[in-house]
Amino acid sequence: MINDRLIDAGSVQLAxxxxxxxxxxxxxxxxxxxxxxxxxxxxxxxxxHHRVVTLDLRGHGRSADGDWSWDAALGDLAxxxxxxxxxxxxxxxxxxxxxxxxxxxxxHPESPGIVSLDGNPPPTRPEHLPGLDPEKAAxxxxxxxxxxxxxxxxxxxxxxxxxxxxxxxxxxMAARDMGANEKVWIEGFRRNLVHLGGETSIxxxxxxxxxxxADMNELDLTPVYAATTCPELVVLPxxxxxxxxxxxxxxxxxRRFLVEQAQSIPHLRHLSLADASHAMVIEQPTLLxxxxxxxxxxxx
Numbered sequence: 238m239i240n241d242r243l244i245d246a247g248s249v250q251l252a253x254x255x256x257x258x259x260x261x262x263x264x265x266x267x268x269x270x271x272x273x274x275x276x277x278x279x280x281x282x283x284x285x286h287h288r289v290v291t292l293d294l295r296g297h298g299r300s301a302d303g304d305w306s307w308d309a310a311l312g313d314l315a316x317x318x319x320x321x322x323x324x325x326x327x328x329x330x331x332x333x334x335x336x337x338x339x340x341x342x343x344x345h346p347e348s349p350g351i352v353s354l355d356g357n358p359p360p361t362r363p364e365h366l367p368g369l370d371p372e373k374a375a376x377x378x379x380x381x382x383x384x385x386x387x388x389x390x391x392x393x394x395x396x397x398x399x400x401x402x403x404x405x406x407x408x409x410m411a412a413r414d415m416g417a418n419e420k421v422w423i424e425g426f427r428r429n430l431v432h433l434g435g436e437t438s439i440x441x442x443x444x445x446x447x448x449x450x451a452d453m454n455e456l457d458l459t460p461v462y463a464a465t466t467c468p469e470l471v472v473l474p475x476x477x478x479x480x481x482x483x484x485x486x487x488x489x490x491x492r493r494f495l496v497e498q499a500q501s502i503p504h505l506r507h508l509s510l511a512d513a514s515h516a517m518v519i520e521q522p523t524l525l526x527x528x529x530x531x532x533x534x535x536x537x
Contacts, residue, residue: 243299246316248309252299253317256280256289261349261533262323263287264314268332268356269449270441272298274425276331278418279518282526286534287327292317294333296445298428305448307456310337311344325349327533330356331518333449335471339458342465350468350533354525355515357473357495358456359385366490367497377487385450392446396430396437417519462502468536470506471499472528478514506532 240255254273263283265276273291280289293300295313303309314337318326328351330338335356342351360366360381363374396404405423412422429440441449462469473495481488492509499507508528513521 244317244320246295246313249295249301249303249313251295251301251313251317252293253321254280254291255321256284256291258284258288260285260287261537262318262326263289263529263533264317264323264326264328265289265291266314266328266330266334266337267291267294267297268330268334269453270297270429270446271332272425272428274298274421274428276518277421277424279522279525282522283329283529286526286530288323290317290321290323290326293428296441298440302442302445305445305452307337307340307452311340314341327351327529329529330354332356332515333453336453336456336458339461339465339469342467342469343461346466348467350470350536351465352470352472352529352532354472354517355474356471358453358458360487360491360494361454365494366487367493369486369490374487374490377484381484381487389443389446389450392441393438393443396439398437401437415516415519459498459502462499462505465505468506468532469504470508470529470532471495472513472517472525473499473507473509474513474515474517475509475511476514478516481515 238257240257242253243250244253265280267273267276272293276291280291283289294310295301295303296305325347327349328338328341331354335353336358338351338353338356342348360378363371366374408423408426409419412419431438431440473492477485477488496509499505510517517525
């Protein structure tokens with residue numbers, strides 16, 4: 238039985254979905270701009286082997302707003318574990334959630350394991366793009382920065398009421414194109430809608446989007462992974478999303494950097510997942526569930 242509830246994490250209330258079960262606990266964390274609904278298919282695939290709990294991060298989905306910091310978000314994860322009595326959970330996260338999983342592992346050596354599903358900060362310096370001429374790397378990074386500027390500027394904007402049905406249909410078509418479960422996809426879209434004062438907007442807010450972007454740009458995971466003693470696995474993509482294709486050289490170089498980063502840390506396990514993009518949670522949930530379960534079982 239799936240159980241949705243709100244828990245008090247001190248300064249914020251967090252929306253939590255518990256998939257139940259008596260097997261080893263696993264906390265599953267979504268990415269920036271997402272919510273727990275987008276992890277549903279992977280959660281169901283993991284359910285036979287784990288007690289899976291998901292949550293909406295603060296400022297996302299049905300969780301309350303609150304000042305963002307890595308410490309605050311990690312405190313939220315800890316509050317979920319305490320209130321749902323998850324003893325020594327594995328933590329698995331996608332994108333931003335994968336970064337949180339990595340930080341959790343550094344702070345919780347007792348953890349049975351953490352798994353990051355392409356939980357990597359974006360490239361911000363030419364050194365993050367090995368194999369590219371430094372001048373070209375700088376130009377490509379500036380071009381990518383401009384795209385992220387536009388995304389940030391659009392965050393939290395009000396959606397005119399007459400445009401909402403078209404947006405829902407666009408999301409439905411996107412689900413079909415990705416081969417995703419339409420019901421789950423639409424739930425994920427609707428879960429981030431905020432209806433206030435007769436107006437509708439999409440979470441996260443502009444302020445939170447700006448803070449998340451700044452924090453991810455400043456995060457260096459190499460020393461985090463090096464200092465972590467619990468088992469850790471990083472699953473990396475091998476191809477671009479459609480919107481990344483105009484930056485194909487940049488992302489290919491960044492994937493090389495991520496592999497080199499992983500190889501430089503002897504105890505860090507990494508896997509470049511065949512035919513997987515950043516949307517691997519949607520593309521290959523069954524395979525990911527097996528990879529995660531096999532990894533955690535190996536280290537029990």
